[in-house]
Amino acid sequence: MSRRRIGFWYRLAAVIAKPPLVVLFKRDWRGTEHIPAEGGFITAVNHNSYLDPLSYAHYQYNTGRVPRFLAKAGLFKGSFVGMMLRNTGQIPVYRETTNALDAFRAAVAAIERGECVAFYPEGTLTRDPEMWPMAGKTGAARVALLTKAPVIPVAQWGANLAMPPYAKEKKLRLLPRKTLVVQAGPPVDLSRFHDLEPTPDVLREVTEEIMAAITRLLEEIRGEKAPAEPYDHRKARLQQRRKAAEEGKK
Numbered sequence: 051m052s053r054r055r056i057g058f059w060y061r062l063a064a065v066i067a068k069p070p071l072v073v074l075f076k077r078d079w080r081g082t083e084h085i086p087a088e089g090g091f092i093t094a095v096n097h098n099s100y101l102d103p104l105s106y107a108h109y110q111y112n113t114g115r116v117p118r119f120l121a122k123a124g125l126f127k128g129s130f131v132g133m134m135l136r137n138t139g140q141i142p143v144y145r146e147t148t149n150a151l152d153a154f155r156a157a158v159a160a161i162e163r164g165e166c167v168a169f170y171p172e173g174t175l176t177r178d179p180e181m182w183p184m185a186g187k188t189g190a191a192r193v194a195l196l197t198k199a200p201v202i203p204v205a206q207w208g209a210n211l212a213m214p215p216y217a218k219e220k221k222l223r224l225l226p227r228k229t230l231v232v233q234a235g236p237p238v239d240l241s242r243f244h245d246l247e248p249t250p251d252v253l254r255e256v257t258e259e260i261m262a263a264i265t266r267l268l269e270e271i272r273g274e275k276a277p278a279e280p281y282d283h284r285k286a287r288l289q290q291r292r293k294a295a296e297e298g299k300k
Contacts, residue, residue: 059137060116064108071108074224075212081234081267084202085113090161091200093117093234094190094260096183096268097170099209101222106168106206109232117168118160120153120189141167154193161197169193171260175215178281181207183265185282191256195248200237201260205267207231231271238263 085093095106103119110117116138123142126132135142141160143153157167171186178184183205194201208230212223238260246252265276 056111056114056116057138059134060111060139063134063138064111067104068108068111071104071230074227075105075208076227076229077108078208078229078231079109079112080232080271082109082113084234084236085110085115086200086202087115088164089199090164090197091166091202091237092161092190092194092197093166093168093202093204094171094186094238094264095168095204096176096206096264097172097174098176098181098207099213099215100175101213102206102209105209105230106204106232108230109204109206110166110168115166117166118157119168120157120170139165154189157189157193158197161193161199167193171257171264174283176281177216177283177286178277180277181210181215182276183261183268183280185280186257186261188250188253188257190260191253192248194240194260195243195246195253195256198244201240202237203235203260203263203267205233205235205264205271207268207271233267233271235263235267 093110095102107117107119118139118141120141120143121135123144126135126140126142139160141153141156157169160167169190171190172184173187173189176182176184190201193199208228212228213221214223240256240259243252243256261280265280269276
């Protein structure tokens with residue numbers, strides 16, 4: 051999909067969403083030159099706030115290339131939000147069902163049509179205590195190897211300051227006015243993986259490459275160094291269970 055073929059429903063969504071974003075937030079858009087002007091591609095984005103999909107979508111809409119998000123299937127049912135998701139071509143994800151592969155197929159088909167598919171490789175809001183990207187899941191890597199489409203890393207910061215991901219009270223913290231920083235980087239070089247069988251080990255390595263590229267961009271935005279090892283929520287939960295079990299034996 052080229053910069054000119056955005057479509058009525060996406061434009062309508064922009065008319066609704068952009069004015070409050072422009073009024074309530076400052077913007078610092080970086081790296082827009084890395085968003086391809088033509089052809090299918092993948093963006094891989096960090097996730098640190100319920101608000102950040104609007105921030106990132108605003109950023110990319112302004113480049114003329116709209117993203118197709120993968121979103122929970124339940125959001126597509128009924129309501130105004132569901133109608134907008136369906137009509138703007140977002141991709142429903144059916145977790146742990148017989149339809150779970152449909153999102154994968156839809157993502158591949160969209161890229162082959164020349165569109166952009168946006169992945170949140172972490173799969174959920176980051177659980178890292180300092181809001182760094184967590185260890186990623188392999189969905190984006192799998193689609194990248196199958197399509198050989200460019201993978202553009204995108205880091206964002208600022209939405210989490212206005213709406214922290216796990217605050218007890220989910221209220222917008224609008225004052226002082228926050229700056230939404232979104233930065234895209236050059237495509238992740240995955241060429242050495244293109245002729246390999248997509249085994250679990252290969253998919254994990256590709257995912258680590260993608261997450262490392264996102265993390266480097268976020269380090270640049272924040273002016274800080276990320277931890278040497280990304281936070282792994284599954285390992286953290288196992289450690290918590292083991293600790294609870296050990297304490298229960300005392």
